[in-house]
Amino acid sequence: MTLKEKIQQLDAYLQGHLAVEQKAQVEQWMEDYLSGTLSLEDQTWFNQKLQQDATFAQEVDLQRDIRLSLEKELDEEFQKDVLHLQLLSSVEQGIDQNLKQRFAILEEQLAAKEEKVFSLNPEPVNRTWYYWLGGIAACLLVGCFVYLFWRNQHKPEQLFAKYYEPYMIASVQRNGSTQNTQQQALQAYEEGNYKLATKAFESCLSLTPQDVSCQFYLGLSYLETQQLLKAEQSLKQVIQATPNEYVSRAQWYLALLYLKSNKTKDTVSLLQVLRQNQGFYGRKATKLLKEM
Incomplete structure (x- = not known):
């Protein structure tokens, strides 16, 4: 596309006379310009057009404001997510630490029972303790696995709900x-x-x-x-x-x-x-x- 054709396409865009695909091309030029990825050749005529055409400059400023607003919103969401993940991590660490402490207590209690069983003068062992302690350990393990499984199963749908937004299009001319x-x-x-x-x-x-x-x-x-x-x-x-x-x-x-x-x-x-x-x-x- 020649320089003259590009400028003509920009003018048609400002007048609302472009097809959807051509509009997308102009919007891509503005996106590349604002993100600093526009080629040096295109930057030259683009800057000249900005200086000469106040309407076009206003449109680019509008796109810049929209872009900054979206980036600010994304950054705020990202910061919220970081805090959420930190909180979730601390909760998990608390659960892990709690489990370790409980298992340590169980091991000590079981070791004490074993000492009684294997002593020279063994005392009658109350097997109910074994069942009780084993049941607690099983419940803790099952609860931990259920929590981790639930979190992993729901994470994709939570991320989808967070990131998905219907694609917005430029206003359609109604004739x-x-x-x-x-x-x-x-x-x-x-x-x-x-x-x-x-x-x-x-x-x-x-x-x-x-x-x-x-x-x-x-x-x-x-x-x-x-x-x-x-x-x-x-x-x-x-x-x-x-x-x-x-x-x-x-x-x-x-x-x-x-x-x-x-x-x-x-x-x-x-x-x-x-x-x-x-x-x-x-x-x-x-x-x-x-x-x-």
Whole structure:
């Protein structure tokens, strides 16, 4: 794409005349600019455009504020999680220490009983003590294992609930009866009518099978309607259709889908790939990996 074409695309974006896929390209430029990953060549014309176009500068400032707000929110959540993990760790240490103390007492009591049994003048042994002590030890062990099992079983769904947020799209222009199938699908998605959005995006793909943006939003609509297998297939197709601007977003939501399905190995594997990206989703992947 030539410099002139890029500037024309920016102007069309500000006027709201771009298709969804082209909007995503402009938003990716702004994301790269704000994260410092925009190429030197693009930085030159981008900075010139900022100085010459006040409307564009306001849009970039808005995106910067949104970005800072999200990062602040994520950092606050991370700090809360650190405190939660520290508290959980201290509780576990307390449980472990309590168990050790109880087992030490049990060992001393059993050793004392054994001394009586093997003494030269043995006294009658009350076997009830053995059963009582053994029962306590068994209950403590079972309780500990049940607690650890419960925590491990519920951790994936807790992390999913914490990190999953419906993907937000730019406002859809509404032109009454002139809306095409894709615009209708996006409007349904934006309004949270995911069942209708699913049908509309399926129709969109039947007309334009190679439309990556429709495939991406269809995968998200499947995920919202709990059609996890279909969601997985759609998001994988987006990732495989590289290069495109939806790859990192599709990787993030596919990783969350795996997390929801309790596929821990697949989740970790995909997050490790995503964390190599220095953008917004790369940082989120890094934070999620630290909690797994």
